[in-house]
Amino acid sequence: MHKWQIQEAKARLSTVLRSAEQDGPQDITHHGRSVAVLLSRADYDRLTGNRQSLVEFMRRSPLYDQDDLIIERDASLTREFEL
Template sequence: MTRNTKTRHAPPGSWALQDAKARFSELVRRATREGPQHITVHGREEVVVVSAEEFRRLSGAKTGGTLIEAMQASPCRDVELAPDRGPMPVRRVDL
């Protein structure tokens, strides 16, 4: 039985699973510097490795920015929200 020795050249940013495992540190560096890195298993794209910063951007990490933007865009943003405070009831205590 002979093996097919023809080498397929993967596009930049694409890794076969065994290469990704063997060169994991390089994969992580490239994901940080160059962008998403695609991992293939048996020639099919299975996963994509992205930097933490890119992941936060894509997943809409909760930074509070969205709430601030919504409040600033509100037509009621000039409404005063001071609570109405009255005297607190006090119980008599014998000392």
Template sequence: MVVAEIAEALDVRTWQLQEAKDQLSEVIETAQVRGPQMITRHGRPRAVLLSAEEYLAMTSDRPDFKEWLLGGPKANLALPESAFKATGEAKVEK
């Protein structure tokens, strides 16, 4: 998919890097009013500028990585006693 098709599908305006540098205030204002703005370099997407409000909405209310890992399903790794009988292994004493 080429940049124009991506931008059209997402209803995002594209800015060439130099144009975005020269008109940064306008790029920011447009991001606040219309949504994310795509910045290209040599015709390829390089960055997307979001309003602070959109960024905060995307990143808030997320657990940190440790909380996310610990919040997953718990596995019972203990084998039932029947598993030892089936394999002929001795019962492990606790």
């Protein structure tokens, strides 16, 4: 992760933004202390889960709303246990 002093990040914002998109998160420091991380929108969406939910995924299934679908659970043990 590349580190930018806050003054340099302000002066070269477009470069910092391009670096976040191409190279990943960019660390912003103030007096040598990390105070912020700049992420690309794609990284932010991936980290915050701003993608479709499980419910949305299942609703898009070709099996959604089929009343004649029968799902049976396998009752067998997953492992053999020795006593």
